[in-house]
């Protein structure tokens with residue numbers, strides 16, 4: 508298999524198109540990867556050929572040097588692509604499917620995933636709960652600003668567009684399905700609260716904002 512052109516974060520203010528290894532259904536060492544993740548097989552995953560991707564505002568934090576992003580981290584967590592290879596354990600996603608990839612990586616089987624808190628999945632990042640593609644402190648998963656990317660737990664993570672031709676007609680809009688649209692919707696839902704509360708009553712605890720942030724901001 509030939510190389511894979513990808514956009515890597517080099518240093519503050521500098522990104523570079525590099526040729527990296529073509530993805531395989533196994534986790535490899537790289538910038539930000541915890542050694543405990545190296546060598547994990549991902550027969551539950553797929554290889555996607557990227558069709559479209561966004562440059563996220565939160566990616567700007569890394570590019571502009573406001574984080575501790577390691578040099579060489581391949582960026583991109585907003586991915587839309589066509590499946591070109593499936594692992595042995597993938598049941599519902601097929602080669603040729605056009606899919607949107609949620610930016611949070613989740614196993615779909617841990618306690619947090621079962622409760623719907625996929626942004627803090629317990630099984631994808633040995634450093635702490637939660638993970639994302641191409642993001643600082645998120646496990647070092649290779650990002651989708653690339654020709655191809657590996658997506659784990661594909662039956663759980665991928666959203667297949669039911670009508671490929673129809674989806675391609677609106678692909679630039681649908682690209683925002685992986686992060687911007689759901690993040691905005693979640694923000695709006697979670698920010699809704701009464702304008703005032705009766706005297707003497709307790710404040711409703713604020714819930715966590717949606718992921719697309721990092722604790723490494725300076």
Ligand SMILES: [Zn+2]
Nearest residue numbers: 563565686719
């Ligand atoms: Zn984003």
Ligand SMILES: [Zn+2]
Nearest residue numbers: 614617620628
């Ligand atoms: Zn999980």
